[in-house]
Amino acid sequence: MPAELAIGIHDLSVATTQYVLTHATLAAHNGSDVAKYQRGIGQRSMSVPAADEDIVTMAAAAAAPIVARHGAERIRTVVFATESSVDQAKAAGIHVHSLLGLPSATRVVELKQACYSGTAALQFAIGLVHRDRTEQVLVIASDVSKYDLGSPGEATQGAAAVAMLISADPALVRIEDPSGMFTADIMDFWRPNYRNTALVDGRESISAYLQAVEGTWKDYTERGGHKLDELSAFCYHQPFTKMAYKAHRHLLNYCGYEVDEARINGAIANTTAYNEVIGNSYTASVYLALAALLDTAGDLSGKAIGFLSYGSGSVAEFFAGTVVPGYRAHLRADAHREAIDRREDIDYARYREIHTHAFPVDGGDYPVPRETTGPYRLAGLSGHKRIYEPR
Ligand code: CAA
Numbered sequence: 001m002p003a004e005l006a007i008g009i010h011d012l013s014v015a016t017t018q019y020v021l022t023h024a025t026l027a028a029h030n031g032s033d034v035a036k037y038q039r040g041i042g043q044r045s046m047s048v049p050a051a052d053e054d055i056v057t058m059a060a061a062a063a064a065p066i067v068a069r070h071g072a073e074r075i076r077t078v079v080f081a082t083e084s085s086v087d088q089a090k091a092a093g094i095h096v097h098s099l100l101g102l103p104s105a106t107r108v109v110e111l112k113q114a115c116y117s118g119t120a121a122l123q124f125a126i127g128l129v130h131r132d133r134t135e136q137v138l139v140i141a142s143d144v145s146k147y148d149l150g151s152p153g154e155a156t157q158g159a160a161a162v163a164m165l166i167s168a169d170p171a172l173v174r175i176e177d178p179s180g181m182f183t184a185d186i187m188d189f190w191r192p193n194y195r196n197t198a199l200v201d202g203r204e205s206i207s208a209y210l211q212a213v214e215g216t217w218k219d220y221t222e223r224g225g226h227k228l229d230e231l232s233a234f235c236y237h238q239p240f241t242k243m244a245y246k247a248h249r250h251l252l253n254y255c256g257y258e259v260d261e262a263r264i265n266g267a268i269a270n271t272t273a274y275n276e277v278i279g280n281s282y283t284a285s286v287y288l289a290l291a292a293l294l295d296t297a298g299d300l301s302g303k304a305i306g307f308l309s310y311g312s313g314s315v316a317e318f319f320a321g322t323v324v325p326g327y328r329a330h331l332r333a334d335a336h337r338e339a340i341d342r343r344e345d346i347d348y349a350r351y352r353e354i355h356t357h358a359f360p361v362d363g364g365d366y367p368v369p370r371e372t373t374g375p376y377r378l379a380g381l382s383g384h385k386r387i388y389e390p391r
Contacts, residue, residue, distance in 0.1 A: 004169070005168075006168070006169060006170060006324075007126050007129045007130060007133075007166065007167070007168050007170065007174070007175065008166065008167075008170035008172070008173045008174040008175040008321060008324075009122075009164050009166060009170050009172045009173040009321070010070070010164075010165045010167040010169075010170040010171050010330075011066045011069060011164065011165040011171065011172065011330065012162065012163070012164045012165075012172060012287065012290070012291055012294070012332070013062045013063065013065045013163045013164075013332055013335070014062060014160060014161070014162050014274065014288060014291050014332070014335075014336045014339060015058045015059075015061035015062035015160065015161045015163075015339055015374070016047045016058065016161075016278055016281075016339050016343065017047040017049040017050065017053055017058065017159050017160075017343060017372075018048075018049070018050035018053060018343060018371055018372045018373060019047070019048040019049070019050055019343060019344055019345075019346045019350075019351075019354070020045050020046065020047055020277075020343035020344070020345055021046050021048050021345075021346055021348070022044065022045040022345065023037035023043055023044055023045060023155060025345075025348055025351075026154070026155060026348070028348075029348040030150070032155075037155050040242065041156065041240040041241075041242050041243075042240055042241035042245070042272065042276055043155060043156065043240050043241065043276055043279060044276050044277050045277045045279070046155075046156075046157050046158040046159075046278070046279030046280075047158050047159040047160060047278045047279055047281075047343065048157075048159065048346060048351055048354055048355075049144055049159050049354070050354075050371035050372045051357065051368050051369055051371050051378075052369065052370060052371050052377040052379070053372045053374065053377070053378065054086055055082050055084055055085070055086060055092055055142040055143060055144060055161065056086060056092050056095045056099075056142075056376070056378070056386070056388055057372065057374060057376040057377055057378055057388065058159065058161035058374075059080065059093070059140045059142040059161045059163065060095075060099040060100060060375070060376040060388075061161065061339075061374045061376055062140060062142070062161040062162060062163035063096060063100060063138060063161075063163035064099075064100060064376075065332065065335065066138065066163050066164075067100050067102070070136070070165060072100070072102050072103055073103075074134060074135055074136040074167070075102060075103075075106065075135075075136050075137070075138050076105070076106060076107060076128075076132075076135045076136070076137070077106065077107045077108075077109075077125070077128055077135070077137045077138070078093045078097055078106060078107070078108045078109075078137075078138045078140065079093070079109055079110075079111060079121040079124060079125060079137060079140070080092050080093030080096065080108070080109070080111070080121075080140050080142070081110075081111045081112075081117035081118040081139070081141040081142075081283040082110065082111075082112065082117070082141070082142050082282075082283055083112055083114050083115065083117070083143055083191070083282050083283060084143045084144045084145070084146070085112065086386060087386075088193070091108050091109055091110035092110055093108040093109065093110055095388050096140065098388075099376050099388055099390065102138075111124075113311045113315050114189065114190075114282070114311030114312045114313050114314070114315070115143075115237050115239070115283055115285060115286075115309070115310060115311040115312065116237075116283075116309050116310060116311025116314075116315045116316065116317065117141075117283050117311065118162070118283035118284060118286065118287060118309070119286065119307070119317050119319075120315075121139045121140075121141065122139055122164065122166065122175065123179070123317075125137035125139050125166035126166060126175055129166060129167060129168055133168040134168075135167075136165055136166065136167040137165075138163065138164075138165060139163070139164045139165075139166055140161060140162070140163045140164075141161065141162050141164075141281075141282075141283035141284040141287055142160070142161035142162075142281075142283070142284060143160070143161075143281050143282035143283050143284055144159040145157045145158050145159065145280040145281065145282055146196060146198065146355070147197050147198055147200065148197050149352065152200075152202050153198065153200050155240075156239055156240045156279065157279050157280060158275075158278050158279020158280045158281050159278070160281035160284045160285075161281075161284055162284040162288055162291065164287065171324055171326070171327060171330040172294065172323070172324055172327045172330060172331075173290070173294075173305070173321040173322065173323055173324065173327070174321055174322045174324060175319065175321045176304075176319065176321060176322065178220060178223035178224060178225055178319070179219075179220065179223075179317050179318065179319040180215075180216040180217060180218065180219035180221070180223065180225060180317065180318040180319070181216060181219055181317055182211075182212045182215030182216045182219065182314075182315070182316045183314065183315045183316075184208070184212070184314050185313075186208045186312070186313065186314050187201070187204075187313075188200065188201055188205035188208040188209075188312045188313070188314060189201070189205050189312030189313070190312065190313065196358070205239075205312055206243070208312065208314050209237075209239075209243065209247065209310050209312075209314075209316075210246070210247065210250045212308075212310050212314055212316035213247050213250055213251050213254070213308060213310075213316070213318075214251075215316065216308065216316045216317060216318035217251060217254065217255070217318055219318075220318045220319070225319075225320065226304055226306070226320050228251070228252075228255050228257070230304055231267075231305060231306040231320060232267075232300065232303040232304060232305060233266075233268075233270060233271060233293055233297065233300070233305050233306070234248055234267045234268060234271070234305070234306040234307075234308065235271050235286055235287075235289035235290045235293060235305060235306070235307045235308070236268070236271070236286065236289060236307075236308045236310075237285050237286045237308060237309055237310040237311075238271075238275040238280070238285050238288070238289055239280045239285065240275075240279075240280065241272040241276045244268045244271065244272065245264055245268055247308060248264050248267055248268055249264055252264070270292065270293045270296055270297040271289040271290070271293045272289070272292065273292040273295075273296050274288045274289070274291060274292040274336065274340065275288050275289060275292070277340055278340065283311075286307060286308070286309050290305070290307070291336060293305065294323070294331055294333075295332075295333035295336055295337075296333070300327070301323055301324070301326070301327065302322065302323065302325055303322070303323050304320050304321070304322050304323075305320060305321050305323065306318065306319075306320050307319050307321065342373070359381050363383055363384045365380065365381075365382045365383075366380050366381040366382070367379065368380045368381075370391075372391065373391070374391065375390060375391055376389070376390055376391060377389060377390075377391045
């Protein structure tokens with residue numbers, strides 16, 4: 001597509017939580033060798049939401065700087081991607097719409113398909129901008145990943161939101177055709193409506209992910225996508241950062257390349273800096289990989305990047321984007337680093353208290369203590385309604 005007709009990511013902003021639990025603290029509690037976490041799965045710490053934080057407060061915190069920079073006049077649609085939704089009916093994006101004071105002439109919707117739906121949101125947004133190039137779409141991927149205490153998944157929890165402004169003539173990344181798609185009916189990871197922690201078959205989930213890498217790549221190349229060598233870096237969904245290395249090794253094997261660790265490092269190493277300290281942020285994870293790549297790598301102007309978005313269950317998509325020359329002037333690297341560095345370390349006892357907290361379900365008034373130092377907070381529950389406010 002000629003550059004002047006391009007559509008893609010015009011701005012990107014990351015937010016995470018008030019607290020952080022290190023894997024050293026988790027290992028000291030459960031007797032694991034910390035190397036299993038730091039080297040084995042490639043994780044150093046995980047974001048933990050305060051009592052007055054959730055997917056809405058993180059989403060609003062991520063999106064507010066975008067609205068402040070570009071205004072809201074052209075945003076006609078907000079698509080909120082999540083698998084840790086706060087309501088079965090109302091879209092979480094409506095709370096964000098209200099907190100940010102967006103115009104009433106806006107369409108707001110929530111999308112779900114495990115960790116994949118951020119990419120569905122991006123592709124739907126591109127379709128809307130194709131229809132009217134003057135419109136912009138605010139895509140927000142926000143999730144809190146939660147597994148049972150003491151389960152193998154516990155070390156892969158985390159929480160973050162990534163907000164992206166999708167528009168014509170984007171400043172950061174032009175998203176290209178084609179996409180490679182893959183769907184398979186697999187129960188590798190799921191969360192029934194009556195549970196607030198996910199269920200997972202860990203080993204099955206890893207092989208399902210690798211099967212999806214093959215399936216998407218096959219469809220992508222059959223539709224005329226880039227050759228592997230034409231892609232400078234690969235942003236994979238990162239439930240834990242070692243998964244990106246496993247996936248890329250698998251892709252190289254599948255394409256008949258010698259497995260060369262230096263080549264794998266070159267493709268992946270710049271994409272993991274945020275995920276390894278934030279943990280799994282489900283829908284946001286692949287776009288946190290992009291944020292880390294853009295913020296920390298050398299000049300990528302004009303380079304093509306591959307994206308592999310995987311959502312258990314499973315749906316996956318492989319697509320590519322080209323980094324726009326001049327993109328570095330539009331990055332938010334300092335704010336992203338600040339959002340990560342300002343988190344307060346918590347000990348295991350505090351983490352456990354937060355993990356086991358659940359609101360009563362009787363519809364009473366339950367104000368939430370002030371904990372977050374972020375811009376928005378969950379003030380409480382009243383009459384079964386969540387009340388949000390600027391802090
Ligand atoms: N030093 C260095 N490495 C060590 C070590 C040590 N002391 N001890 C173990 N390791 C290595 C192991 O060799 C292993 O590496 P390989 O996989 O490369 O062999 C790694 O550390 C993990 O060890 P285990 O497999 O023994 O760990 P585990 O059984 O406790 O669980 C897990 C690992 C299955 C990933 C688990 O954390 C889990 O279930 N996580 C949730 C599911 C998940 O993230 N799945 C990913 C694909 S699904 C997806 O992507 C969607 C999503 O977001 C959920």
